[in-house]
Structures are given as C-alpha cells and as structure tokens.
Amino acid sequence: MSETVGGRLAVVGLGPGDATWRTHEASDRLAAATDLVGYGPYLRQVGTLGDHQVAHPFPNRKEAERAVFALELAASGGDVAIVSSGDPGIFAMAAAVVEELHRANNSGRWAGVSVTIIPGVTAATAAAARIGAPLGHDLCLISLSDVLKPWDVIERRIVAAASADFVLALYNPLSRHRPWQLQRALDAIGCHRSPETPVVIARNVARHEESVSTLSLGEVDPSSVDMRTLLIVGSSTTQAFTDRTGRSWVYTPRHYPNSPVGSRD
Amino acid sequence: MSETVGGRLAVVGLGPGDATWRTHEASDRLAAATDLVGYGPYLRQVGTLGDHQVAHPFPNRKEAERAVFALELAASGGDVAIVSSGDPGIFAMAAAVVEELHRANNSGRWAGVSVTIIPGVTAATAAAARIGAPLGHDLCLISLSDVLKPWDVIERRIVAAASADFVLALYNPLSRHRPWQLQRALDAIGCHRSPETPVVIARNVARHEESVSTLSLGEVDPSSVDMRTLLIVGSSTTQAFTDRTGRSWVYTPRHYPNSPVGSRD
Numbered sequence: 001m002s003e004t005v006g007g008r009l010a011v012v013g014l015g016p017g018d019a020t021w022r023t024h025e026a027s028d029r030l031a032a033a034t035d036l037v038g039y040g041p042y043l044r045q046v047g048t049l050g051d052h053q054v055a056h057p058f059p060n061r062k063e064a065e066r067a068v069f070a071l072e073l074a075a076s077g078g079d080v081a082i083v084s085s086g087d088p089g090i091f092a093m094a095a096a097v098v099e100e101l102h103r104a105n106n107s108g109r110w111a112g113v114s115v116t117i118i119p120g121v122t123a124a125t126a127a128a129a130r131i132g133a134p135l136g137h138d139l140c141l142i143s144l145s146d147v148l149k150p151w152d153v154i155e156r157r158i159v160a161a162a163s164a165d166f167v168l169a170l171y172n173p174l175s176r177h178r179p180w181q182l183q184r185a186l187d188a189i190g191c192h193r194s195p196e197t198p199v200v201i202a203r204n205v206a207r208h209e210e211s212v213s214t215l216s217l218g219e220v221d222p223s224s225v226d227m228r229t230l231l232i233v234g235s236s237t238t239q240a241f242t243d244r245t246g247r248s249w250v251y252t253p254r255h256y257p258n259s260p261v262g263s264r265d
Numbered sequence: 266m267s268e269t270v271g272g273r274l275a276v277v278g279l280g281p282g283d284a285t286w287r288t289h290e291a292s293d294r295l296a297a298a299t300d301l302v303g304y305g306p307y308l309r310q311v312g313t314l315g316d317h318q319v320a321h322p323f324p325n326r327k328e329a330e331r332a333v334f335a336l337e338l339a340a341s342g343g344d345v346a347i348v349s350s351g352d353p354g355i356f357a358m359a360a361a362v363v364e365e366l367h368r369a370n371n372s373g374r375w376a377g378v379s380v381t382i383i384p385g386v387t388a389a390t391a392a393a394a395r396i397g398a399p400l401g402h403d404l405c406l407i408s409l410s411d412v413l414k415p416w417d418v419i420e421r422r423i424v425a426a427a428s429a430d431f432v433l434a435l436y437n438p439l440s441r442h443r444p445w446q447l448q449r450a451l452d453a454i455g456c457h458r459s460p461e462t463p464v465v466i467a468r469n470v471a472r473h474e475e476s477v478s479t480l481s482l483g484e485v486d487p488s489s490v491d492m493r494t495l496l497i498v499g500s501s502t503t504q505a506f507t508d509r510t511g512r513s514w515v516y517t518p519r520h521y522p523n524s525p526v527g528s529r530d
Contacts, residue, residue, distance in 0.1 A: 095401030136360030
C-alpha cells in the first residue's frame with residue numbers, strides 16, 4: 001500500500017474540437033472524472049458534465065498553478081482530469097505537470113498520485129487533414145509565443161527550419177500582446193522560400209466557424225490571423241491545386257527530387 | 266447530381282495501436298466501410314472485421330498503387346477506408362492519395378469520389394505521453410528513411426534542427442536495408458548537443474510488447490533499434506528524472522532560460 005492515499009490525475013488531450021476527433025481513452029477518462037481542471041474555453045470544449053462532476057476553470061497562463069491545483073486534488077483522493085485542447089504534450093499542460101512532479105520529487109509530495117498522460121490529435125495534423133497532406137514530409141512545429149522564450153531563439157529556429165526546407169507549422173502565431181512576431185517570422189521564411197509557396201491558414205479547426213484556406217506566402221496578411229489560427233508553411237516541394245468541385249488541396253509529396261518515387265520502407 | 270456514381274474514401278489514421286488511442290470518427294468510418302485497404306500489419310491493427318467487410322492487404326512500399334486501388338474501389342461505389350498507423354498525414358498515406366487526385370485532376374477520373382482525411386494520434390505524441398512531455402517545446406519530426414529522399418537532405422535537416430536546439434523526433438530510424446543512417450544522425454546531433462542529453466527510445470507504443478526507455482545521447486546503441494522504434498532526442502533544456510516509485514520521466518519545459526517563467530498567452 002502507498003503511504004499516501006492518492007487518487008489519480010489524467011492529463012487529457014481533447015483533440016482539436018468536439019468528441020469527433022477525441023480518442024476513446026480521453027472520452028472514458030473525462031466521463032469518469034470527479035474533477036475537471038483547465039483553461040475555461042477548454043473546459044467548455046469538454047461538453048456537458050455529469051451531476052457528479054465539478055469543473056475548475058482557470059484563466060489563461062498560470063499553468064504551474066493549474067498543475068499544482070490538479071495534483072493536490074488528486075492527492076486528496078479525486079479522480080482528476082486536467083484538460084488541454086489538441087495534444088497535451090505539444091505546447092500544452094503535460095510539461096507543466098511533469099515539471100511540478102520533478103520539483104516535488106525530493107519531498108515525496110504527491111507520491112501517491114497515479115499520473116497518466118493521454119495524447120490527442122494536435123492542431124497541425126487536424127488542420128492538415130482538412131486540406132490534404134501538407135505535412136507529408138519532414139516538418140517543424142514552432143510556437144511563435146515569446147512569452148516563455150526569447151524571440152531570438154524562435155527566430156533562429158525559424159531560419160534553421162526554413163533554410164533546411166522543412167514544412168513549418170506555426171502555433172500561437174499572434175495575439176493582442178504579440179502583434180509583430182508573425183510578420184517577422186514570415187519575412188525570415190521568405191528569405192529561403194519562394195513567394196508562391198502554399199500557406200494553409202486554419203482557424204477554429206473542428207469547431208464552430210471553422211475556416212481553412214490556402215494563400216501563397218507572398219499573400220499572407222497577419223492582420224487576418226489570431227490566436228485561434230494555425231499556419232502551415234509549405235516546403236519547396238509543397239503543391240496546391242483546386243479540384244473540379246472547387247475544393248482546395250495542399251500536399252507535400254513524400255518523395256523528394258532526385259530520389260526514387262513510389263517506394264518506401 | 267455528379268456525373269460519376271461515386272462512393273467515398275476515408276484516409277484513416279488508426280493512432281498508434283488498438284482502439285484506445287483511436288478517434289471516434291476513425292472508429293465510425295472503419296465500422297461503416299465495405300472495403301479496407303492497407304499495408305497488412307495496419308489492417309490487422311484495425312481488429313476483427315464484420316461479415317460485410319473485405320480487407321485488401323498490400324505489401325509495404327507501393328503507396329501509389331495502394332492509393333489508386335482505393336480510389337478505384339470508391340469510384341465503383343464502395344465505402345472505402347485506406348488505413349495508416351498513427352496519423353495519415355505524417356509519413357503515411359494521405360500524401361500519396363492527394364498526389365493521385367492531383368495527377369487525375371485534368372482527366373476527371375475519380376471526380377465523383379468524396380475523399381475525407383481522418384487524423385490520428387501520431388507516434389511522436391504517443392511515445393511522449395508514455396514518458397512525460399519531451400516534446401513540450403519546439404520540435405521537428407524527421408523520417409530517417411532515404412528511400413524517398415536523398416540522405417544529404419535528411420542530414421542537412423538534422424544539422425539545422427540540432428543547431429537551433431529543437432527537440433527531434435526520429436521516425437523510421439533504421440531498417441535491414443538502412444543500417445548506418447541512425448548512427449550518422451546521432452553523430453550529427455552530437456556535434457550540437459551534450460552526450461548527457463536525454464533520448465527516449467519508444468518501441469511498439471500502445472501495442473503488445475511496448476517498451477519505452479530513456480538513455481543519454483552518448484549511450485544510444487543503434488543495434489538495439491528497429492523500424493518499430495521511434496526516438497525522441499531532447500533539446501538543451503530537456504530534463505530526465507526517476508520518481509520514488511521508480512518510474513522514469515522526461516520533459517522539456519515550455520519556458521526557456523532568460524525568459525519569464527509560469528505565464529503564457
């Protein structure tokens with residue numbers, strides 16, 4: 001027997017929208033939970049709660065506080081789910097929870113809590129699915145938020161990714177407090193990529209008022225982008241076309257110039 | 266009315282293993298399908314089929330042929346699912362299907378087929394969930410297979426990712442026909458990363474005989490790696506620790522040195 005009577009904590013990835021693109025394990029743990037902890041909009045994304053369930057909404061930011069609160073609830077015997085949109089390990093809550101476990105490891109605080117991380121469909125692969133297969137080749141996922149990291153680190157990564165011909169998925173591209181970063185990022189990419197390069201602009205994927213469109217790199221206007229938008233910037237081989245029904249498609253072939261085509265291992 | 270009587274094709278991401286980490290939409294489309302097309306092991310991953318369902322196994326490679334076969338079946342009125350492990354847009358079948366649609370766009374072949382891509386949990390986020398949150402910061406997904414692309418393109422990407430301090434998730438690290446590529450990749454990363462850097466070695470995640478372990482970059486032995494393994498190489502800030510129960514954890518904090526900690530937007 002554990003010396004602490006502990007409950008359990010699941011760090012749940014909700015996927016990009018409603019339950020359609022949520023995993024079965026995520027749904028099961030959400031249904032079983034006594035307590036749900038998360039940023040307010042993510043808690044609403046869970047859907048209607050049962051009578052036995054309590055929602056604990058948190059403001060944005062405050063991730064460490066959210067993690068500690070959820071671990072404390074679980075330590076007192078709760079069946080707790082802390083929720084993130086998308087995948088909890090991609091720019092979301094899992095790192096904050098594990099960092100708190102690390103911090104508490106010497107003290108033994110929360111040692112009786114069973115912690116599980118439940119992956120989800122992340123925004124980049126969800127957006128990609130709507131428009132075809134823009135991520136078909138090597139890719140980078142980069143958060144443009146410089147709240148937690150210096151801008152020069154971000155810009156160095158963007159330049160490295162663009163110069164090595166990665167597809168780039170840009171998370172958290174812009175907010176009221178970060179108005180100029182996206183244009184800087186696009187300018188840096190533009191030094192290594194043609195202005196004709198397809199860019200997918202995906203907003204509210206799998207949610208109400210979803211929109212997914214394709215522009216060329218030269219056409220992207222940051223003033224039409226917000227925090228609910230994800231951008232996918234193609235590589236040199238990314239293709240865009242419109243089919244006979246008027247549907248737009250973007251894909252990055254898995255084969256690369258000067259390689260054999262149509263085989264893999 | 267469409268001029269072609271067409272069925273429909275879903276390009277389904279199965280997630281990393283059984284239905285636990287599969288989305289509800291993926292399960293629904295698999296259950297409804299009259300025909301399932303895929304590489305043999307992925308068809309077995311679907312589980313038991315109904316009496317009304319026909320499996321069409323394909324050998325590995327031959328992705329273009331698989332895509333054409335599935336589109337033809339759908340064009341003749343079938344309710345077809347073409348399946349990939351993980352996410353179909355990450356080093357999998359979605360790009361091959363969309364490329365065939367592009368190729369056929371002028372002829373109008375398959376114009377009556379309704380094509381949907383259903384995302385899944387990709388191997389990197391599944392492996393990450395088992396060990397904590399190693400992908401918590403900016404990351405690259407790179408396939409080490411040089412069957413479809415030249416090795417110098419891959420190596421250039423690895424060097425760019427390592428020098429800009431990305432976390433690297435290495436897909437398809439090694440096969441019988443590609444024995445030396447992983448060591449070359451690790452050597453390139455080692456020029457930019459300490460030998461103490463945590464590396465997650467994840468094999469058969471969410472499947473029978475799953476194993477997920479952590480080594481340091483200096484300890485990784487390619488002879489213990491195969492095609493069913495995914496490697497996650499940490500950045501300069503990635504942390505590894507063992508908790509009081511003996512469980513191993515790896516995480517990459519979202520904050521970066523010289524930045525404010527504990528906030529985001």
